[in-house]
Amino acid sequence: MKNFIYCLLFFICGSAIVSAQTQCPIGTGTYLLGFNGDANVPNPSTAPHLKPDYTGSWLGNSLSFSDLTKNSAATNLTLTAEIVTVSTQQRTVIRVTGTTAGVAPTSGNNYIYTQVTIPAGNPILQLSQYKANYVSTAFRFSLTIFDVTSGTETILLTDQSFTVNTTYPISYKMLPGRTYQVRIYPTGASPVQLDNPELYGYPVSNVRATAICANPTVDLNSSLINTVVPGAPFASLRWFSGSSTTPLASSVVGPGTYTARYYNTAGNCYSPASAVVTVTQPVGITTQPSPTPQTRVVGEVPTALTGLVASGTSPTYQWYSNTTNNNTTGVLISGATSSTYSPPTKATVGTDYYYVVVSNSCSSVASNVMTVNFIAKVCMKVGNSGGQNLDSNAGILTKNKTRNNWPTEVRNGYLVLDSNTKGFVISYVDNVNQIVNPIKGMMVYDTSAQCVKLYRGTSPTINSTKTGWSCIAKACND
Known part of the structure; x- marks a missing residue:
């Protein structure tokens, strides 16, 4: 029998530069493994020996596929591998007998399967097509993927009638760190035969974080789970900026949006893009x-x-x-x-x-x-000129005295200060409570309150409720 191939493709980039992001077509050096019935066993055989065969696979044994097996709970299904003659050519085929036509997938136990665990460090495996090289006239089946880890089964093809050498689109992403079964539910009349059925797919870079920070730059590879590539002909990983079709010269970048693709040097083509990684500059x-x-x-x-x-x-x-x-x-x-x-x-x-x-x-x-x-509002009223007109009898003057009637000419003052070179400096204290015996009319600067304070005594005649020390504020004194 020809290889029963599940081509879960890893397109890993090579060294050549390709300007266009051409997605790799089916069969471009992407063989991963197959299942070969042993031609030396009796014909037909109840022990088909359908073991994984990695001959010609560039990936080797890094993925562990189980033997192609009949479900142990199947009640009316047998699985054999045998040699048949088709158009004078001998073919090793899978023969499934005892099936029930039209049985919907996931409604029963009559299926055959192979199981694979995707290592945690691998890319995402995105299945894309199914193909069979030969089928018997009445062959029909349904194809599903069962996620063993979550217990979820996804139908990819339902009761499909297949044409030889025709590809059928499917879509499924196998995530790293999970175990899957690829299940075939035969639904055609018994017996059915299929020769070399194939699954194709692509690797997609497994993004750890879709948003990362640059200060001022960052290595995009830090956003991936694993950047290790298997080797020739898949030799490198490439990053693209935005909608550009030209790969970046370096994975160290500044702010922007980026996607990663694996490059296949043999096919001169790329895998599908990863999830978009957004690089942000801190504020x-x-x-x-x-x-x-x-x-x-x-x-x-x-x-x-x-x-x-x-x-x-x-x-x-x-x-x-x-x-x-x-x-x-x-x-x-x-x-x-x-x-x-x-x-x-x-x-x-x-x-x-x-x-x-x-x-x-x-x-x-x-x-x-x-x-x-x-x-508070600053008082801008004109001074009261209708009151008493008294002499000012005391003053401090730093100027040369030129007027004999100073300071009496300055009316209604208790103390007149006059200088053109000196400032008026008053005492200051950390807190007015430090003054043991304050005198009514005393004025100091309180550094803790940050204001000039006046001591009003214990019973002031104006605003009698405001006693003791009080900050002097700009206001109208009516």
Whole structure:
């Protein structure tokens, strides 16, 4: 009998450069293994010795196919290998007897099969065609793949009537790390004969990760389970960028989309493409948003925070607000997902903090904190000129005295300071509580509160509820 071939093809790339991604046709040096009935056994034989034969296979014994076997639970099916004469030529064929015409696959136990385990490091095996060189007149059968690992059976051909030397399309991917049975359910009238049935397929690179990060480049081979190739005539793996038909000179690349193909030097052709691998550049911030800090009177709208420049592949943005000066514990601002943000106004005195997080599938980074201070309205009223008109009797002057009536000419002052070369420096303390005996009217700078404080005493005549130390703020004193 001719070889019962399950050609699970591994097209692995060679050294020649091919510009077009031509997919390899059937039979381009792709023989993997077959099953040969032993011609020396009695005719017919109940012990067909249908063992895998790797003669002429470039793959050798790296895959372990079981003997072609009848299902042990079959109730009305026998399997033999025998020599028959067809058109004066002797052929070793598989004869299946005792079948029931029209039996649907997976509905019974009457099938023959071979079993194979795909090693975990192998490419995906994508079945693509079935072919038989000779069949008896009444031959019909159904073809299925049973995934032993998951217990799932997939029908590829149902009660198919075959024509000699005609290929029939099928589609199935055998995944590495799983065990499969290739099952044939004879459905023709008994007996049926088939000579040298063949399965064809392709290897597809087994992608570990469809999204990887480049910083600034990455080796695409890191996205594959295994890049080892069997050798001549399948000598190399090739990568392609996007829709380009020209293989890349190197697997080390920057951002983009890529697919891998195995190249067959004998057929000058390629296997189908792998899953698309997307390479992403991590994000970064090259220019921080501005302005910061900014100070606004309560009720006034702050200036928009703009100018952010981000690097990396397809960055996304999310703004956060905070009541403390950090870029980690803020509250997400719903809908604030652009590179700019316009902070709202505020009705009370205080400080708001903002930052933006730039992200993509590879990384995220937070911007610097931007500060918006809201202060009370500044008093711009004209001074009261209708009150008392009293002399100022005390002053400190660093200028040469040129006026005899200074400081009395400065009206209604307790203390007049006048200098064109010196600044007014007041005492400062870490905390006003350090002052043991404060005096009403005392003024110091409190470094912890970051403001100038005035001691108002214990019973001030104006705003009697505001006693002790108080920060001096800009406001209208009505």
